[in-house]
Amino acid sequence: MSRLRIIVAGAGGRMGLANIAAVAAHDAVELVGALDRAGSAALGKDAGVLAGIEPLGILVSDDAGALLDGADAIIDFTAPAASVALAQLAAKKGLVHIIGTTGCSADDEAAIAAAGAAGARIVKSGNFSPGMVALTVLVERAARALGDYDVEVLEMHHNQKVDAPSGTALMLGEAAARGRNIDLKDNSVRVRDGHTGPREAGTIGFATLRGGNVIGDHMVILAGPSERIELNHRAQDRTIYANGAIKAVRWAVGQAPGLYSMADVLGLND
Numbered sequence: 433m434s435r436l437r438i439i440v441a442g443a444g445g446r447m448g449l450a451n452i453a454a455v456a457a458h459d460a461v462e463l464v465g466a467l468d469r470a471g472s473a474a475l476g477k478d479a480g481v482l483a484g485i486e487p488l489g490i491l492v493s494d495d496a497g498a499l500l501d502g503a504d505a506i507i508d509f510t511a512p513a514a515s516v517a518l519a520q521l522a523a524k525k526g527l528v529h530i531i532g533t534t535g536c537s538a539d540d541e542a543a544i545a546a547a548g549a550a551g552a553r554i555v556k557s558g559n560f561s562p563g564m565v566a567l568t569v570l571v572e573r574a575a576r577a578l579g580d581y582d583v584e585v586l587e588m589h590h591n592q593k594v595d596a597p598s599g600t601a602l603m604l605g606e607a608a609a610r611g612r613n614i615d616l617k618d619n620s621v622r623v624r625d626g627h628t629g630p631r632e633a634g635t636i637g638f639a640t641l642r643g644g645n646v647i648g649d650h651m652v653i654l655a656g657p658s659e660r661i662e663l664n665h666r667a668q669d670r671t672i673y674a675n676g677a678i679k680a681v682r683w684a685v686g687q688a689p690g691l692y693s694m695a696d697v698l699g700l701n702d
């Protein structure tokens with residue numbers, strides 16, 4: 433079987449570099465293009481050299497339209513505006529679009545869903561690590577079983593991260609909210625400052641730490657009257673996300689157009 437042809441967007445970014453290296457190392461896929469924004473320092477450079485592996489003969493370009501004609505899939509960990517624009521292109525060309533970008537607004541999410549309805553095969557997740565997706569299942573069950581415990585989600589990332597809470601923290605919050613049959617957006621406390629008063633029962637709290645080069649640490653705490661359960665995940669290498677994105681590409685090529693999650697890829701919604 434021929435290898436799936438992949439374009440990596442945000443090629444010069446932290447995840448772009450990890451995605452290039454992971455695609456180059458995988459037998460079932462091949463890198464056919466590398467994209468970055470107009471004006472990026474990565475433009476014109478060899479994607480393999482940028483990623484610290486052998487030269488691949490693929491130069492980073494800002495011409496998405498031209499590159500996508502020869503591709504089956506885009507792996508995109510960039511920024512919300514870029515992901516929306518790529519989703520619209522993917523819809524026109526019927527491509528697989530893997531979106532790891534976090535910090536999307538409600539309007540961005542609606543535009544991405546519309547691109548799925550219009551012909552793209554999109555897998556979007558705040559975290560592509562299979563371990564993290566498994567953790568969301570545990571969190572949902574624990575939040576259901578311990579219905580009166582206080583749920584707090586704590587995350588720490590590197591000092592260059594631009595959105596908060598992390599996409600993963602929000603996924604974990606959504607999982608806890610599902611376990612409680614409540615709507616996260618009406619029951620979350622995203623920041624605390626000043627004289628806040630006592631904690632409101634039933635809410636899901638978030639706390640955000642930033643520093644150093646932490647790849648991604650998340651903890652869900654369920655605090656009860658005389659005990660505390662801590663469900664922890666620590667990413668040790670961005671390869672875990674990149675390999676999850678490749679798994680999603682391989683799954684999505686066989687699906688009808690639409691918007692899917694990593695839980696769909698792993699068969700957790702069957």
Ligand SMILES: NC(=O)C1=CN([C@@H]2O[C@H](COP(=O)(O)OP(=O)(O)OC[C@H]3O[C@@H](n4cnc5c(N)ncnc54)[C@H](OP(=O)(O)O)[C@@H]3O)[C@@H](O)[C@H]2O)C=CC1
Pocket residue numbers: 441442443444445446447448468469470471472473509510511513514531532533534535557558559560561599673
């Ligand atoms: N779902 C998951 O598993 C994971 C998700 N992420 C998410 O992925 C995203 C990227 O993270 P990270 O790699 O650390 O960030 P970086 O800032 O290192 O990389 C982002 C890349 O996207 C490029 N970019 C920014 N804006 C645009 C645009 N409008 N058009 C095209 N390219 C653009 C940047 O170019 P330039 O630098 O030139 O501005 C850069 O190359 C974040 O949202 C992060 O939260 C990260 C890890 C895992």
Ligand SMILES: O=C(O)C1=N[C@H](C(=O)O)C[C@H](O)C1
Pocket residue numbers: 534558559589590593597598599600601647648649
């Ligand atoms: O920006 C990052 O680095 C990460 N972003 C994702 C998020 O917002 O949860 C996933 C991972 O935690 C790393």
